[in-house]
Each structure stands twice: as C-alpha cells, then as structure tokens.
Amino acid sequence: MIEVIAAFLAWAGIWVLNTRLANGPASNTRAVQLLVPVLFGVTILVVWELVVRGLNVPMVILPAPTSIAATIGESVPTLWNDFVQTFVKGALSGFAIGVAAAFVVAIFVDRSEFLSRGLVPVANFLAALPIVGTAPILVMWYGYDWQSKAAVVVAMVFFPMLVNISAGLQETTPMQRDQMKTWAASYWQAFWKLRLPAAMPFLFNGLKICSTLALIGAIVAEFFGSPLSGMGFRISVSVGRLSLDMVWAEIFVAALAGSLFYGVIALVEQWVTFWHPSQRKGR
C-alpha cells in the first residue's frame, strides 16, 4: 500500500514541478522544453513501477519496468537477431523497393494527363484501405522468410508514397513552369531542377508516414507465419507462453527502431529541404 501512496505522491510532486517549469520564466528555453516531457515520461515509469509492486500485479498482466529492463539486458542477442530479421531484412528492403517503385510510377503519372486523372484517384482510395490484410496472401505466395514481409511492406508503402510524390510533382506554379519553358528546358531538366526539388517536402512527408507503416507491416506479416526469429514471431510466441516481459522488450525495440527510423528521415529532410518555411529556425 505504501508504494501506491508513494506513486501518487511522485505523480503529484512531479506534476507541480512541471507546472512550475512550464509557467515559469524559463519556459521558453530549450532545456526546459526538453526537461518537461522527460520528467513526464519518468513519472509514468515511476508510477508504473510502484503500482505494479504495491498492488502485486502478476507478471502475466503487466511486468514492472525494471523487470522489462532486466529482460532486455539478458536477451540482447535474441533481440538483435529479431531486429535484423524484421527491420533490416523485412521492413527496410520492402521500404526501399516500395518507395522506388512509387517514384517510377509517379514520374509516369506526372508525364501523362490520362494516368494522373485515372490512377491517382484509385491510388488515393487504395491508400485509405487496410492493406495489412494482404499479409496472409503474400505470406502464402512468397514463403515464410523475409521476402514475404518485404512484399507486405511494399504493398503498404506504395500507395501513400505514390499519392504524396505525385502531389508534390504538381506543386510548382504555372509561372515557374513557364519560366522553364522560356529557357527552353527539356522535361528532364525541368524535372531535376524545378519539379523534384519542389516535391521534396511532400516526398519526405510520405516517407515519414511510411516509416511507421513499414515496421507495422513487417511485424504483422510475421503473425501469419515466419522463420524462428523476428519481432512479430517473438511477440506471438511470448504471448502464447505468457512471458510478457519479453513482449514488452520487443515492443521497446520496435519503438526504438521506429523512432530512430523516423528521426533519420527527419534529419535528412532538414538537410534537403532547408529552404522550406517549415524548416526555419526561430520565430
């Protein structure tokens, strides 16, 4: 019981501190803007730990953060193996293929009025559908190894990317395109020097959306069959054995991989689209 009260006190204490920090004089400095969410995250971990211990919540319902951390520490090789199988082999390769294919098709769409009126509405429609559902079919076609996971990722990534890239390629104003014409620029010159740079913010927006989709696709596809490693495989096996600390460890790895993937894309975006208003520093 003492732990539960301590949890409550910790929550209240950090909340007061956070309110002070957020409304205080230093609230616009970078340090405070980082500190406040970190403190909030720490509160959740502390409260979680204390409540689990205080109420003796059984392991099969919710393991404490410390025991999850212990599991992560013990099973680094397994987690690394699963990470390579799911993320590097399945998600990344599928992501690359899907984005490249969408890019090529988007150029065709850009060149042909007919395709842009016919294919883009279809792609828009398909992008809103639950494409994860194709996972059982693709696993049946491409076998249990990473190829089928990559195929699911390609299917999930392709349509959002196509929609975003072709919207981006339409982004230039008529004036800019006329300017290119007066300089007698060929299609490809105008493409590389005007339309592609103008499409970059859209392209990166699509890449960011798809980074999450890729990981989801690779993990969910493993629920339909996989070799003896992979994050989705480990999650479904551990759930069956009720060893939830392992499940949480995999979730931690998935969260870490997802945020890092997103972060890398955001960094490249900053570097490529430095000219875009959304990247300006200081307000």
Place this chain on the structure above:
Amino acid sequence: MINKIGPVLAVLAVIIGLWYLACMPMNIRLALDTAERQGAVITPEGRVNRQEHSAIGLVIKNPQHVAGIWSQKKPRLPAPHQVVAELWRTTMEVKPTSKRSLVLHGWVTLSATGLGFIIGSLSGVLLAIGIVHNRAMDMSVMPWAIASQTIPILAIAPMIIVVLASVGLQGLIPKALISAYLSFFPVVVGMVKGLRSPSHMDLDLMQTWSATRSQIFWKLRMPASAPYLFASLKIGVASSLVGTIVAELPAGGGQGLGARLLSGSYYGQTVQIWAALFATAILAAALVALIGGIEKGVLKRMGLAG
C-alpha cells in the same frame, strides 16, 4: 463527369485485365497437375519435371488447359469473378446468423470499430482541449503524443487481447480498446492544431469583447477546429478498422473479418481470404465516406464548404 470517371474506369479495367492475366502463370501448375492426374497429356510430363520450367512457358506450351485456371477451388490467385461470387454467396445467400456469413463477421468487426472509434476520438478531443488550455499538459504530453505516432503500436494488439482475456475481458471490449487507441493520437494531434488555428487577431477581438475563456472556446476555437477535426477523424476511422482487424488475428477461430482472414490462411482457402479482404476494403471505404458525408454537411451549414 465523363471526363472525370472515364480515366478511372479505364485504369480499373486495365487492373482487372492484368489480374485475369496474372491468374494464368500463378495457377497453371496446379491446373496442369490436376489435368495430368485425370489422364491428360501435358508437354513436360510429371510434376517434378515441370518445376524447372517457368510458369509463363508452361502456359504457352499447354494452351488447352488454360480455361480451367479461372475456376479452381483453391487457386493461388483467385480470379475477380470468383471473389465477387464468394462475396455474393456469403453475404446474400447465407443466413446472416450463420458462421459462414460475411455479414455476421463484418458486423462483429464494425461494432468493435465503431465503439473503439467513438471512445478514441472523444477522449482524443478531450485531451486536445486540456492541452490547449494547460501549458504544463501541452509541454509534457504533446511530444509523447507526436513521438507515439512513430511507434508501431499495432504490434502490441495481440498482447492486449491475451492480457485482457486473462483478466476475464473478452469479445467486443478488448478489440474496441485497441481500435480506440489507434484512433486516439491522430485525433489529438489534429484537434490541437485545429483549436490553435484561430489567429491572434481573432483572439484579440474576443478579448476586446471581454469574452470569457469558455466563450472563446465555444464561439471561436471549437468552430474553427471543425475542418481539422474531420480530416483527422477520417484518418482515425481508417486506423481504427485496421486496429480491430489486427486485434481479431489472435482470436483465430473467433468471429470478425480478421479472424476470417486468419482461418482462411490456415486452411488455404484463398477465395475466402480475398473475399474477407474485399469486405474490409468496402467497410473502410464506407466508413471514410460516411465521415466525409458528415463533414460536407456540417461544413456547409457552417458556411465553410468551398
């Protein structure tokens, strides 16, 4: 109208045509094996010999057996008309209470999605209101709400199902919780953006009229957020449906379109998988269209529709 629909129809026709063509190499091996077992003469004799040949080569060498390719029982790739026939059979000809009826499975999925979507979007709107009015909440919760969108939350769906089942919760509620969770964050992020969309000028005007905080909220912020709210509701309802379907996967023998997908993949019933897949697509499209329709009506009455 013709100008708009014409190209779309043409593209759809090409896709369906390619689909029929793709059936030939995908299903030819099975068709030839069955034909040979019934005594027909196939050019490369024996199943093993055919393994080395490419599927397209087999189609060219055995044109007389191509006809059966579009009507197999368990094809690798069912033809479009087979899927449509299965959809028709399992929705119209089977009693809606039967276990084989897609209406039943669709309803199970739809009810979990609907409940989850309502819970998720309502709590998303509430959290967004809190975030807009409380700076401490904004600074501590908002970065996590954005970061959580980069995390494959869907992966924990089966775990939540099993955990809640061990506590004794089964059926609708656990699935609804997952779909609520998935629609929650898009709504929070969109709604915060929407509630912040009034300009300084508008807010200053409210101040000069000495409006209270709640008056500013109801008369300025809330109406201004409507377009943002609907945009994120559309994303939210689509991801709610995905959440429900993935949540139904661990409940293999159970009900729902996700369970139907999994049982189809266990027993190699490809036509059943494709029919379930199309049912989810139709459901998703209907849900998004429903929200779009409400959006149109509401924005029109508010004088915001273009």
